[in-house]
Every structure is written in C-alpha cells, then in structure tokens.
Amino acid sequence: MEVVQMQRAWVEYTKSLFREFSYSFFGWMKGFLDAQFQQLQLLQDESNPDFVAEVVSLFFEDSERLLSDLTFALEQQSIDFKKVDAHVHQLKGSSSSIGAQRVKNDCIAFRSFCEEQNIEGCQRCLQQVKQDYCLVKSKLEALIRLEQQIVAAGGSIPVEELSF
Amino acid sequence: MDGGGGSRENVMAGGAYTEEPHVLAVDDSLVDRKLVERLLKNSSCKVTTAENGLRALEYLGLGDEKRTSLEDNVSKVNLIITDYCMPGMTGYELLKKIKESSMLKEIPVVIMSSENIPTRINKCLEEGAQMFMLKPLKQSDVVKLRCNLMNCRS
Numbered sequence: 001m002e003v004v005q006m007q008r009a010w011v012e013y014t015k016s017l018f019r020e021f022s023y024s025f026f027g028w029m030k031g032f033l034d035a036q037f038q039q040l041q042l043l044q045d046e047s048n049p050d051f052v053a054e055v056v057s058l059f060f061e062d063s064e065r066l067l068s069d070l071t072f073a074l075e076q077q078s079i080d081f082k083k084v085d086a087h088v089h090q091l092k093g094s095s096s097s098i099g100a101q102r103v104k105n106d107c108i109a110f111r112s113f114c115e116e117q118n119i120e121g122c123q124r125c126l127q128q129v130k131q132d133y134c135l136v137k138s139k140l141e142a143l144i145r146l147e148q149q150i151v152a153a154g155g156s157i158p159v160e161e162l163s164f
Numbered sequence: 165m166d167g168g169g170g171s172r173e174n175v176m177a178g179g180a181y182t183e184e185p186h187v188l189a190v191d192d193s194l195v196d197r198k199l200v201e202r203l204l205k206n207s208s209c210k211v212t213t214a215e216n217g218l219r220a221l222e223y224l225g226l227g228d229e230k231r232t233s234l235e236d237n238v239s240k241v242n243l244i245i246t247d248y249c250m251p252g253m254t255g256y257e258l259l260k261k262i263k264e265s266s267m268l269k270e271i272p273v274v275i276m277s278s279e280n281i282p283t284r285i286n287k288c289l290e291e292g293a294q295m296f297m298l299k300p301l302k303q304s305d306v307v308k309l310r311c312n313l314m315n316c317r318s
Contacts (some may be wrong), residue, residue, distance in 0.1 A: 098299075
C-alpha cells in the first residue's frame, strides 16, 4: 500500500476512535479516545519515534495488572472497598493520561459504586471496564501497527490532520 | 531511578538558567512518569524520575541512605514536580518535608493531581508549593511551568 493511502487510513481510523459511539450498561458511551491521545502523538518525533508505542505498552502492562488485582479484590468474602477504589483510581489516572476516554469514564462510574459499597454495581463496572479495555487495546494495537508501517515506508504520521 | 547530571552553573544567584534545568519528577504511575519525562525533555529539561516520596528524598539527600556529598545533590535539582496521590508518602507530605529542610526549602515544588479540589489546592499552595497543575499534563502546561519558573528566578 502506498504511503499516502496508509496515511489517509491512519487519519480515518484515528478519527473514528474519537467519535465512535455505542450503547452499554451506562447508556450512550463516548469515543474510545479523547484529545489527550493527540497530545501523545504530538510528543512523538524523529528523535522519539516510538514514544506512543512505548507509553501505550506501559498502559497495557499497568492496566492488565490492575484489572487482575481488581478481579481478585472483588472475589473476596469480605471486600476491601478502599483497596478496590485505590486500584480504580490508578486505572483512571493512567487511562486519562493516554486519552483512553471510555476506560476513564468507566472508572469514574466504578468509583461511585465503590463509595456506595455496592458489590453488584462494582461487579458490573469491572465487566464493563474489562470490555472497553479489550476493545481499546485492540484498536490501539492496530493503530500502532499502521503507524509503524507508515514510518517503515518512509512516511510520517499526519498528526496535524486530527485537529478538531 | 535514572539520574541526570547537573552542575552549579544551572542557577546563578537570583539569575536565569544558563543550562537545562534539572527536574526531579515523582509519580507512582509508570505511564505518568514516562509522559512527564517526555514533556519536560521536550522543554529542554534534564529529568530524573522517582517512583515515590522516599526515593525522591533519598535522591535529594534526606533519606536514610546518605550520600557522600549532600551539596552536590541539592545544586543538582532546580525543580521538583510531584503527584499528589501516591501510596505511602503523598505529594503533600513530600512537599512538607522539602519545605522543612534548610537544605532543600528553596527548591520550587510543583504538585500535580487528577482531581480539582480547591481545599487540596489551597493546602498545597499554603505549604509553599510553587504551582498546582491538573493532570493529564499537556505540552502547554509545561511551557507555562517553565515561564513561571523563569519569572521567579530572574
């Protein structure tokens, strides 16, 4: 595929991640990514060509650990809601930092249920967060693969075309 | 924790920076450390990161593990930027320890937080924080930060 076509595909795919809507347990959900993701792209340049891939990979590592800790914490006989909240707070932070909007919003809802000590609410939030995490993960992986192809073919990532 | 060299030329008496300012960034989140490091490096700063308050204090020469030349470490760091919510020692507690130290109290400290809570912000500013910044940080925040620092130095 030509560089120009790949660049165009990248722009379209990224834009779709910003605007995609879907219906879930919480009602209409916003796009997978928000403007913070664009900030990350802007930090990538020739001297730091893998910055986005690196941060995203740290996010995956972090998230998987936190989701596993959350699963464990919610399986306990007596749930430590403070601990659950602490994990969710961390996940909310890292998802916010990379622009994973939907995961971040799921965490906000999750924290309310923690505050109420609502076990069922927490369980449902965990499911929702896991689902949205898996979705954003596969989309980010696809995006990064496309970026790597563009760069390998000698092109650059057209971040400017994302302005909205 | 990775180090960055610094020199006494960084800050002259009440003057502007001649070289890159050396910033110590403290945050328990891996993702946020990486992000703040890149943001700062893009603004021509040397960056050292620490994953918690204790490590930060050790680096600055206040920990149990004393270094051979305490003065070296102090002149190394021109700014400390720390997350507020950290397990163990919070960013606020770290700020207090720094301001209570005759050796370190002149180093400007910036607090970052994902939560916009006025009482929290006031508490930090009252304790001597230079600035309070909301996460997630963007390039424009770091530019503002540098301007703020340059103004208070020159």
